[in-house]
Amino acid sequence: MKKQPLLILVVFFILGIVFQDKMVLAGAAFYLVIGVCFAVLIAICFHSYFLHKTKVVLLALLFFGTGIILHHYNTSAEDVYSSLSKKETVTFKISQKLNSTEKYKKYEGIVQVGNANLNSILYIPKDVKELDFIHYYKGEAYITKPKAPEHDFQFNYVQYLKRKHIDEQIYFSKEIVSAERNDLTLADQLRQYRFTALNRIDKTPISEKTKEFLKGIILADRTEIDAGTVQDFNKSGLVHFLAISGTHIVVIFGMFYFLLIRFIPLQFRKYAVILSLVFIWLFAAFIGFGNSVLRSCIMLNVYFVFILLQRKPDLLHSLALSAFLILMGDTQQLFDVGFQLSFLAVLGIYWLNQPLLKLFPKQDHYLKKILFNTITISLSAQLATLPLVLYYFHQFSFISIIANFVIVPFSEIIIVFSFIMTAFVACGIDFGLLNKVYDFVIQILLKVIHWFAEVDFLFFENISMNGFEVLSVLMIVYLLRPVVLKFNFKYMMRLTMAIIAFLMIRIGSNIFENQKEEVLIYSLGKSKVFSVKRRDKVCFWISDMEDKAKILRYIINPYCSSRRVDYFEIKSLPSSSQKVVFRDQVYDLK
Structure with a gap:
């Protein structure tokens, strides 16, 4: 407790959040927790020998109770939808663009229905023009709640949306009218300027894949990246390269600092640090405060506060403080996969990087230092996050270790180049030669990543992990x-x-x-699936083989990883089938 008091207290705060999420204290039990926390807070203010000896326990109890209280208020929400009819004419504004589907463009937005404001997922027909952040929109919509999964191994989309404080999905018709807003906030103006920059990138004379890569790596917009490219990044273990994270923030901070020290005298060098930190926060606001971005910005600020105060910086203090501030704002962030992987990666680097670095030869040259540090940092982060990667995604490729060794050393150059390109495009500056060079470099990068992704014999999926x-x-x-x-x-x-x-x-x-035997019936769209599991084998009967790829992705693979099935086969089920008889038991497929 003496060495890392903040980290330990934050751990108890997190345990309180998890406890409330699992136990759901309410009524008298919840008010008892509030009373205990209030009593502990008062007790800490008094000075006595007994309280001095138990102060550590009291502080841990206080943070544990605070986690329970905050998570209670983050999960308690009035169900507005129950008072609404299914079809409504609604007014809405968008707050975030999401990944599109085959039929719809998806947005997150605030919808006004009567006197109620709903934070919802909006589905807009694809032939409707792109929505922006400076207009209100109005149209007839079908309001529905997302369906809970049929079986325990399927992704719980209802819970996922609820953790994002979203309870409704709203499908719009093609008739949507707009009116310009007169209540724009600074955040809305930043989103709109980012929207303009994205549109200008779309008009830049470079290949489509390069455009999508540029929008993803700097502006955190991966909504239109094609499925093949996403699969390449996932299978090669380089998806973190597209996510705005600590590497991006540190590199961009270094760019600002490098430029500022060229104009600021040596005696005012600390102001260059402060201005660079301000620029980083502006950049974070511009692209939206994602978990990894927020965590990186807070950690960077805490680190340089230690430097400016001439105190030894502490990575664990920075990590704990950033986690605490994020969770104080929204305790549901704890259950976000990106949040967990982001913090676990930093802990892995803290715990393993220096020991692994000692196994390498002495870093007596700048290139050796860069190369060896890149390898050990990448390996440390991958080892620490591997359990969660297997738990959530059930797949891993050994080629990702090699891919990271090859690609990550060039990541700083790619990020700087991409940032410069984005800045030029956003300002309306067009350099034909620069566009061609950037397009050429990114096309080579994507081809190398695709080559790594195609090494299938090192790729394993349906890996079970509890x-x-x-x-x-x-x-x-x-x-x-x-x-x-x-x-x-x-x-x-x-x-x-x-x-x-x-x-x-x-x-x-x-x-x-x-040891389990199981018979299940599933539905995916209009397709029906019937499965029989015996020991470590399972057979799936599919009514519509045209949906085989979707069924494999959303039903078969999740089932195999959940039930630890090693072998499965797929057979065709007549589309006219109404019932199935298995072992004298009738199963209705309707």
């Missing part, structure tokens, strides 16, 4: 540091025991799942 396995693998990563720093029998035995514990949990989980 919570206990995640914790056991994280323990292995934790125990890896002392083994790397000082290889001896004691540390090696601890690591070996952790590995054995993981294998026992995994084998036990596999045996438990393989």
